[in-house]
Amino acid sequence: MEIYNIPEIAKHVYWVGVKDWNRRMFDALIPLPQGTSYNAYLVKGEEKTALIDTVNPGFEKEFEEKINLVSSLEKLDYLIMNHAEPDHSSAIRYIMDRAPDSVLVTTERGVKMASLYHELPEARIKIVADGDSLELGGKTLRFIEAPWLHWPETMFTYLPEDKVLFPCDFFGAHTAQGVYDEDIEDLIPLAKRYYGEIMMPFGKMGAKALEKIKDLEIEIIAPSHGPIYTNPQRILEPYAKWTAGETENKALIVYVSMWGSTAEMIRTIAETLLKEGINVRIYDLAVSDIGDVARELVDSRAIILGAPTVLGGMHPLALYGTYLVKALNPPAKYGVVLGSFGWGGGALKQAGEILVPSKMEIVGTLQVKGRAREEDLTKVKEIGLELAQKMKS
Numbered sequence: 001m002e003i004y005n006i007p008e009i010a011k012h013v014y015w016v017g018v019k020d021w022n023r024r025m026f027d028a029l030i031p032l033p034q035g036t037s038y039n040a041y042l043v044k045g046e047e048k049t050a051l052i053d054t055v056n057p058g059f060e061k062e063f064e065e066k067i068n069l070v071s072s073l074e075k076l077d078y079l080i081m082n083h084a085e086p087d088h089s090s091a092i093r094y095i096m097d098r099a100p101d102s103v104l105v106t107t108e109r110g111v112k113m114a115s116l117y118h119e120l121p122e123a124r125i126k127i128v129a130d131g132d133s134l135e136l137g138g139k140t141l142r143f144i145e146a147p148w149l150h151w152p153e154t155m156f157t158y159l160p161e162d163k164v165l166f167p168c169d170f171f172g173a174h175t176a177q178g179v180y181d182e183d184i185e186d187l188i189p190l191a192k193r194y195y196g197e198i199m200m201p202f203g204k205m206g207a208k209a210l211e212k213i214k215d216l217e218i219e220i221i222a223p224s225h226g227p228i229y230t231n232p233q234r235i236l237e238p239y240a241k242w243t244a245g246e247t248e249n250k251a252l253i254v255y256v257s258m259w260g261s262t263a264e265m266i267r268t269i270a271e272t273l274l275k276e277g278i279n280v281r282i283y284d285l286a287v288s289d290i291g292d293v294a295r296e297l298v299d300s301r302a303i304i305l306g307a308p309t310v311l312g313g314m315h316p317l318a319l320y321g322t323y324l325v326k327a328l329n330p331p332a333k334y335g336v337v338l339g340s341f342g343w344g345g346g347a348l349k350q351a352g353e354i355l356v357p358s359k360m361e362i363v364g365t366l367q368v369k370g371r372a373r374e375e376d377l378t379k380v381k382e383i384g385l386e387l388a389q390k391m392k393s
């Protein structure tokens with residue numbers, strides 16, 4: 001009995017990926033509230049058949065069965081590798097061992113990167129470069145190098161006859177739900193979260209890639225995670241804003257507080273900003289999903305960090321949050337650091353060491369001893385007013 005759903009996304013182009021409904025963590029870092037999918041596509045030309053990407057370890061059998069339902073794995077001609085990360089490339093050997101005449105198609109960088117993780121069949125590799133194409137008979141696969149999205153070797157594959165772009169992780173979203181973009185109501189927040197977590201550190205490379213594909217006729221975007229876009233503008237438009245670093249009139253507040261002192265300062269600055277018409281998002285790092293924070297970082301104009309001192313430095317969760325903020329390279333223009341200490345302090349100094357080299361202007365900092373008093377909260381208010389002014393100008 002055939003149990004699988006194998007959508008034909010364009011004529012003789014099939015989604016043969018798998019859904020990982022219950023996965024809850026990615027890269028030992030990113031929570032997955034809706035699981036994820038590992039998308040792979042089979043393209044059947046009149047003469048040759050190509051598979052674009054593979055799946056995460058553990059799903060090889062299901063993957064093989066799906067391929068065999070729409071084609072014959074044994075007769076596969078090409079395996080295209082857009083990205084060497086194991087969730088898309090770990091089944092290369094499994095597939096090529098069962099398709100004895102198949103050839104791995106990727107870039108020079110792709111071979112180098114994939115060799116670090118997988119045993120590649122060295123005699124069966126075809127290296128392609130930007131602009132090269134492969135004829136399948138009535139279907140052409142054109143390769144577009146799009147490095148650093150999000151590893152050095154990433155590339156896109158384009159199928160001009162059907163106007164399908166296979167951009168691998170670019171335009172991706174972690175969700176196991178749905179098949180097409182219109183199936184998922186909250187898709188753009190999910191895609192934004194994915195962008196913040198994975199692509200934002202490479203925003204400039206993302207903008208370059210968008211420029212490179214801007215003249216392509218694209219009717220379908222088929223990424224490696226999440227749904228397939230039959231309405232490409234739905235993701236192209238937000239990506240244009242995100243990669244350009246456009247910010248909203250919004251302040252993201254991330255903080256930790258053990259005994260409420262830092263929390264009181266945070267409440268004060270949040271209320272001040274709200275009164276000034278600034279949108280505010282607050283995340284207590286002790287209980288927050290870091291993916292939500294990454295999503296908000298994509299277009300927040302200011303970041304406010306609340307960090308009490310623990311053992312001469314920032315509370316470890318605040319340290320983690322600050323490190324992530326820095327590493328994810330958000331477009332925020334302004335920063336504020338607030339915190340409380342009991343004796344020698346240290347959180348503020350440490351936050352400065354991490355944040356000062358970033359491009360954010362630090363509008364104000366305040367570190368109070370113990371609970372914030374009336375005069376401290378007045379200072380917090382003043383910092384909030386100055387920040388609001390800058391954000392609005």
Ligand SMILES: Cc1cc2nc3c(=O)[nH]c(=O)nc-3n(C[C@H](O)[C@H](O)[C@H](O)COP(=O)(O)O)c2cc1C
Binds near residue numbers: 310311340344371
């Ligand atoms: C586990 C622990 C370690 C601390 N280590 C320091 C420290 O090294 N230096 C310091 O000045 N205060 C230290 N403190 C005191 C806190 O910084 C102080 O209580 C502060 O007001 C807490 O702010 P909060 O109410 O926002 O959590 C420590 C407190 C705790 C609970």
